[in-house]
Amino acid sequence: MEIKKEDFIERDIISVDSLSVDEVKSVLDLAKDIEMNSDVFSNVLNGKMMAPLFFENSTRTSSSFQAAMLQLGGKVLDFDADRSSLKKGETLRDTLKTIQGYRPDVVVIRHNKDGSAKFAADVLKPCVINAGDGQNQHPTQTLLDLYTIKEIRKEIDGVKIILAGDLKYGRTVHSLALALAKYPDCHLYLVSPESLKMPQVFLNLLSKAGCSFSEHDLEEFENIISEADILYMTRVQRERFPEGLEGEQAYGDVTKKYCLKLDMLKKAKPELKIMHPLPKVNEIQDEIDDTEFAYYFKQAENGLYIRKALLVLLIGGRKNE
Numbered sequence: 001m002e003i004k005k006e007d008f009i010e011r012d013i014i015s016v017d018s019l020s021v022d023e024v025k026s027v028l029d030l031a032k033d034i035e036m037n038s039d040v041f042s043n044v045l046n047g048k049m050m051a052p053l054f055f056e057n058s059t060r061t062s063s064s065f066q067a068a069m070l071q072l073g074g075k076v077l078d079f080d081a082d083r084s085s086l087k088k089g090e091t092l093r094d095t096l097k098t099i100q101g102y103r104p105d106v107v108v109i110r111h112n113k114d115g116s117a118k119f120a121a122d123v124l125k126p127c128v129i130n131a132g133d134g135q136n137q138h139p140t141q142t143l144l145d146l147y148t149i150k151e152i153r154k155e156i157d158g159v160k161i162i163l164a165g166d167l168k169y170g171r172t173v174h175s176l177a178l179a180l181a182k183y184p185d186c187h188l189y190l191v192s193p194e195s196l197k198m199p200q201v202f203l204n205l206l207s208k209a210g211c212s213f214s215e216h217d218l219e220e221f222e223n224i225i226s227e228a229d230i231l232y233m234t235r236v237q238r239e240r241f242p243e244g245l246e247g248e249q250a251y252g253d254v255t256k257k258y259c260l261k262l263d264m265l266k267k268a269k270p271e272l273k274i275m276h277p278l279p280k281v282n283e284i285q286d287e288i289d290d291t292e293f294a295y296y297f298k299q300a301e302n303g304l305y306i307r308k309a310l311l312v313l314l315i316g317g318r319k320n321e
């Protein structure tokens with residue numbers, strides 16, 4: 001099925017569930033076109049403005065959205081949550097309504113509350129892209145993850161993928177698991193410490209979608225690594241642990257046991273690739289960066305192409321003929 005750009009115009013991108021497999025394919029195809037032919041797209045967002053509202057820290061998502069907008073000929077509003085009047089107690093709603101008055105074409109929002117992107121989309125007229133809402137979802141990361149999986153193995157169907165680490169608080173794995181559930185013959189190995197297992201609500205959605213998955217302790221890692229095409233590592237989300245001594249201790253307990261070392265990959269397929277949304281902290285031994293397994297820096301680069309594709313689809317512009 002061919003997707004027309006009009007199908008995307010002024011849509012909000014809040015969760016991966018709202019995108020069909022065909023729609024995902026259009027984003028991925030356009031992203032590949034942009035990766036190969038960046039010059040052709042250099043002016044397509046002339047006169048358009050993006051408001052990046054990042055209320056949580058970000059390196060890759062915020063920089064790649066900004067680079068994408070600038071390289072497409074658009075402009076970026078300079079908004080810094082730390083210097084904003086939120087620090088004086090202004091509400092998110094008032095902040096959003098104020099920014100809307102300055103006429104952005106698209107608002108990209110990251111916030112520590114689950115549901116905040118949906119809230120913003122309900123308040124705002126311009127289209128809203130969820131750049132991560134609390135521990136809920138991170139749909140644009142998922143699009144770049146799918147793009148990367150396709151780049152690695154030519155297709156997404158049938159991928160055997162280990163999702164490892166913080167499956168409780170990690171929004172990237174929540175979105176990615178739901179997205180993969182729509183592709184046939186995949187298997188998800190969910191590997192985590194007992195305290196950081198994938199929440200039941202997401203497991204129910206996977207079951208409902210007929211997705212094949214299995215849950216494993218960290219200790220079982222070496223038994224399943226030989227079956228995987230992709231190992232998707234995640235960071236333990238320290239900022240989402242309860243505050244205080246109890247949280248500190250729980251964080252210390254899990255991170256002690258969770259670190260990927262080269263010798264743990266002895267039984268891996270030679271073509272295995274390791275992905276990670278980044279930032280990585282201590283969960284991957286440094287020497288793995290220099291092996292053929294490591295794919296996370298190319299994965300991060302792919303964020304640029306995916307975010308360009310999304311911006312082009314959502315806020316228009318035609319290829320320079």
Ligand code: NCD
Nearest residue numbers: 060061132172235277278279
């Ligand atoms: C992730 C996030 O913010 O959820 N980072 C990212 O966007 N690449 C993962 C993380 O912070 O661990």
